[in-house]
Amino acid sequence: MGHRLVLVGVVLMLTAVTQVISADSRGVCRFLQEKPDEVPFCFVSRGEPLFLHVDPGPQFLEQEVILQNGDVPIARSIPGPVWDYSLYPGYSSRAEFFSNGTLFLDQAERRDTGRYHLRTYNTAGYLLWDLRLDLEIQVSVSEPVLSLICLSGGETQVTCSSEGEPMEYRWSLDSQSVANQPISISNQSHHITTITLPGHMTGNLTCKVMNDVSTSINTIHLSTCSVVSERLLYMVLIKGVAVMAVILLLLVSLCVWLSQTSRPRPSSTGDVDEKVDLDDIIYVEVVKGCKTDGDQAPPPFDKVVYGQIRMDQLEQES
Structure with missing residues (x-):
């Protein structure tokens, strides 16, 4: 363990050089194992799959691999003839760690932004690699x-x-x-x-x-924008108000004319309603001449005069 701490201290004293890169079309960010003193900077779109990859090397299965985001542990491999690993809380449901040295996250989130450390140790506990990678999760822009x-x-x-x-x-x-x-x-x-x-x-x-x-x-x-003076704006405003006043006056005149033409006209016969109900008509026979005794024959029909009498008029007269 003491050797591990000493080696870690030596690695951290190396001058870090940042290399800006972007994830490829598959969202893969790579640790630079061939240049351990450089720190690549990788960008990934939020919501897209994320792959953090390192070349495993011939003895990768026999090494202990620890992957962290800052101080937050993500995954740890268990040395042995068969690849085995464990995921820490917060990643167990959204990450996988493969034997080819790739950590897979199903959807990149803003909280995944940070500096990642990938450290490998041999069976004796000596630090072999301390690789770093800066990752930033960004939100894709929309159409302006x-x-x-x-x-x-x-x-x-x-x-x-x-x-x-x-x-x-x-x-x-x-x-x-x-x-x-x-x-x-x-x-x-x-x-x-x-x-x-x-x-x-x-x-x-x-x-x-x-x-x-x-x-x-x-x-x-x-297109060309011309200068609009305050005088022109004032004239346009005055004309607009005048046009609105004329329109309002025309509408008022139209309403008055419609109200007058819609009133019912008085009947030419006075107060007598032109519509007469046939049930109110009484037919009477008026005989022209004097009443005589005897078997005098009734007058011919052409001498009978028919008239109309309104019942409501009789009731008023009575």
């Missing part, structure tokens, strides 16, 4: 959303927003950098950036959003 407005001074203002962490923005106009253009760029927040350009500038403006694990772009076409 662009919006454009013309300012009152005639400038063009474009806003670019996206999701992801961390993020870096880059602007270009017609595939050319805008670094040497008379523009103003401000980052309103981590997810939003705004660029202000002279109103006469036209073309295709592109916003590129990126981090170490993803890149996304979007383009918007710029």
Whole structure:
């Protein structure tokens, strides 16, 4: 055990050189066994599978391998003729450790960010390797959303927003950098950036959003923005108010006309309703002439006069 501590101290005194790398298309981050004094830096997208790999060597099964993230133990191999290992709490349900020197995590999480140590010991307990790897889990960026407005001074203002962490923005106009253009760029927040350009500038403006694990772009076409004076805005406002007043007056006139034309017209016969119920009509016979005694024949039908009498009128008269 004493030899182990001494060797560990010697290894830690070596000057570390950081080499920035990214995981390959399969999400594999490799310990640099051939350059143990270098510390590779690896980036992996959150939610993607993660592989930490080291070349095992001919006597890998006979060695004790301990893998840690900082001070947090992850896995430990058990030396023997058959590969065997144990996983520590927090990794038993999401990790596997293979005999080819690969640790597999099903989904990378933000808490997996850190400096990893892979140490190997022989059967006598001597430290053989102390390999290190810095890992950062990032959130892939989303497609940027662009919006454009013309300012009152005639400038063009474009806003670019996206999701992801961390993020870096880059602007270009017609595939050319805008670094040497008379523009103003401000980052309103981590997810939003705004660029202000002279109103006469036209073309295709592109916003590129990126981090170490993803890149996304979007383009918007710029048209000329003209200067809008305060006098012109005032005149437009006055005309708008006048038009609204005329429309309101027309609507009021239309409502008055409709209300007058919808009233019922009075009957030409006075208060007498034109609709007469047939049940209220009484037919009477009025005989023209004088009553005589005897068997005088009744008058002919053409001398009978029929009339209509409204019952409600009789009741009023009575």
